Amino acid sequence: MNDSKNMILAVAISALILLGWTWASNRYFPPANPLASTKVVDGKQQPLPQAQPAANAPKALQSRATVLGATPRVRIETPSLQGSLNLKGAQIDDLLLLKQRQTIDKNSPPVRLLSPLGAPGAYFASFGWSGTAGELPGADTVWTASAPVLSPGKPVTLSWTNAAGVRFEQLISIDDNYLFTVKQRVVNGSAAPVAVRPFGLISRATKSADPDSWTVQVGPMAFLNDKANYKIDWKTLDQAGPGGEQFTSNGGWLGFTDKYWLTALAPVGNSAISASLRKSPSGGYQADYADAPVVVAPGQTVEQDVRLFAGAKELDTLKSYENAGIPGLTRAIDWGYFRWFMIPIFQLLVWLFHAVGNFGVAIICLTLIVRGIMFPIAQKQFQSMAAMRKVQPKLKAVQERFKDDKARQQQEILKLYQEEKINPAAGCLPILLQIPVFYALYKVLMVSVEMRHQPFVGWIRDLSAPDPASLLTLAHHMGWTWFPPFLGLSVLAFLLGVTMWLQFKLNPQQMDPTQQQIFAIMPWMMMFIMSPFASGLQLYWVTSNVLTILQQWWLYRRFGLHLSDTHPVHT
Numbered sequence: 001m002n003d004s005k006n007m008i009l010a011v012a013i014s015a016l017i018l019l020g021w022t023w024a025s026n027r028y029f030p031p032a033n034p035l036a037s038t039k040v041v042d043g044k045q046q047p048l049p050q051a052q053p054a055a056n057a058p059k060a061l062q063s064r065a066t067v068l069g070a071t072p073r074v075r076i077e078t079p080s081l082q083g084s085l086n087l088k089g090a091q092i093d094d095l096l097l098l099k100q101r102q103t104i105d106k107n108s109p110p111v112r113l114l115s116p117l118g119a120p121g122a123y124f125a126s127f128g129w130s131g132t133a134g135e136l137p138g139a140d141t142v143w144t145a146s147a148p149v150l151s152p153g154k155p156v157t158l159s160w161t162n163a164a165g166v167r168f169e170q171l172i173s174i175d176d177n178y179l180f181t182v183k184q185r186v187v188n189g190s191a192a193p194v195a196v197r198p199f200g201l202i203s204r205a206t207k208s209a210d211p212d213s214w215t216v217q218v219g220p221m222a223f224l225n226d227k228a229n230y231k232i233d234w235k236t237l238d239q240a241g242p243g244g245e246q247f248t249s250n251g252g253w254l255g256f257t258d259k260y261w262l263t264a265l266a267p268v269g270n271s272a273i274s275a276s277l278r279k280s281p282s283g284g285y286q287a288d289y290a291d292a293p294v295v296v297a298p299g300q301t302v303e304q305d306v307r308l309f310a311g312a313k314e315l316d317t318l319k320s321y322e323n324a325g326i327p328g329l330t331r332a333i334d335w336g337y338f339r340w341f342m343i344p345i346f347q348l349l350v351w352l353f354h355a356v357g358n359f360g361v362a363i364i365c366l367t368l369i370v371r372g373i374m375f376p377i378a379q380k381q382f383q384s385m386a387a388m389r390k391v392q393p394k395l396k397a398v399q400e401r402f403k404d405d406k407a408r409q410q411q412e413i414l415k416l417y418q419e420e421k422i423n424p425a426a427g428c429l430p431i432l433l434q435i436p437v438f439y440a441l442y443k444v445l446m447v448s449v450e451m452r453h454q455p456f457v458g459w460i461r462d463l464s465a466p467d468p469a470s471l472l473t474l475a476h477h478m479g480w481t482w483f484p485p486f487l488g489l490s491v492l493a494f495l496l497g498v499t500m501w502l503q504f505k506l507n508p509q510q511m512d513p514t515q516q517q518i519f520a521i522m523p524w525m526m527m528f529i530m531s532p533f534a535s536g537l538q539l540y541w542v543t544s545n546v547l548t549i550l551q552q553w554w555l556y557r558r559f560g561l562h563l564s565d566t567h568p569v570h571t
Contacts, residue, residue: 244278
């Protein structure tokens with residue numbers, strides 16, 4: 001009767017954990033990948049007239065090809081980027097990431113980052129001026145380009161002169177990766193001094209398709225006043241009103257981040273800027289900044305540099321730009337509070353990848369390293385396990401003597417542990433020590449673009465995505481829309497459950513019958529919990545379980561013990 005009650009209790013607890021984890025993981029641990037500027041007026045910051053969010057585009061959207069063909073353009077050609085710059089409004093609004101593909105298919109097109117105003121998913125950057133220089137270049141201004149192609153080592157100068165003789169220039173250069181440098185220059189050819197204020201903006205018509213979560217920052221982002229701001233999200237701007245979130249800072253950067261991509265403005269130098277992140281009444285979102293106003297005397301020239309990062313958040317690339325003067329750019333990757341630990345794990349994984357040529361093999365090598373470091377601890381765990389086995393007769397005697405007084409029984413068992421110098425929790429230490437590594441690998445698979453679309457072997461073509469060989473995949477193919485996602489058991493998850501079960505069989509079982517039932521069910525429950533997670537994470541866990549089984553088998557042989565010795569004496 002008691003065994004039946006224990007089984008029912010264990011099943012109920014397991015079901016609660018399984019269903020509760022589905023909710024908690026979606027909120028806090030999302031699963032793997034699915035296969036304008038401001039000026040000061042009366043002490044208040046106001047939107048610049050030229051800083052119009054992309055959502056103000058015509059309601060009747062046209063195809064991207066139609067929009068791109070409607071205006072004069074300068075081609076953008078680099079080893080990493082391809083696209084064009086719109087001479088109408090001087091907008092960088094057409095950009096493809098050549099080294100990144102939309103899917104794992106061989107012929108998949110490159111990822112599109114920026115898209116022109118008037119086309120679906122408008123997303124662009126532009127630069128301009130406010131001030132008293134007479135007519136100013138705006139969204140409808142058609143600039144003159146010095147060359148038809150912008151490429152590394154071949155900058156392009158955009159120029160336009162107003163009726164008063166004030167000449168505006170934008171000297172745009174680009175490197176081999178993802179960095180544009182724009183020199184905003186004003187040449188005063190008029191007879192009177194003019195006051196101008198340079199600004200830059202990034203505007204996007206829609207939110208990112210990537211989900212924003214507790215563990216992964218997606219949406220508006222800024223690094224201002226030497227601090228990364230992860231608190232602002234789409235909801236913040238939705239509720240902030242037309243003025244949005246406003247800041248003052250000495251240098252820094254701001255823009256929009258997706259899980260793997262970033263578009264950010266970074267004024268050169270450490271001068272004071274006004275910045276804002278906001279939503280327009282028509283639904284678009286904008287990040288913008290403005291430099292301090294300057295007065296340009298007749299015949300004089302002033303210029304201000306700004307950098308635009310538009311590309312993939314590759315750690316080494318971000319770090320190189322950070323070393324070149326863009327503060328805190330590596331913070332665009334949301335490593336979380338334990339970045340000091342996660343970045344070295346990531347760097348070790350990348351080093352292993354370059355050594356072996358396969359990220360799956362690199363994960364296996366990482367597991368070997370972690371288990372090797374923890375081998376001395378595992379030996380102590382085994383010694384504690386052996387000591388537990390030796391006191392089994394004494395434990396049985398205590399259980400028999402106080403079988404009707406559970407509280408006294410627990411007291412006597414604890415006293416026996418103290419006398420024999422046994423720590424029953426020693427077996428948990430290796431598991432606890434692996435938790436930081438496990439979480440670090442989870443974050444690496446979630447946020448590092450270097451792990452995106454990396455294959456292992458066979459059917460596992462993307463380690464950052466769930467194992468495609470699953471019941472959920474089969475259900476989708478069969479059109480079973482009713483199939484619950486948490487029952488989507490995969491091959492790797494099944495191996496995880498089996499290896500966990502074998503590992504538990506080698507450990508001394510818990511003395512409490514209810515705990516025995518829970519531990520008996522846990523491996524099969526973990527199969528379903530882990531199925532939605534990245535296959536790289538499951539690969540790490542399976543490998544760790546296999547190594548633990550081999551390690552325990554070797555230690556049993558070394559100490560001359562038998563598997564039957566792991567079973568407790570029941571009362």
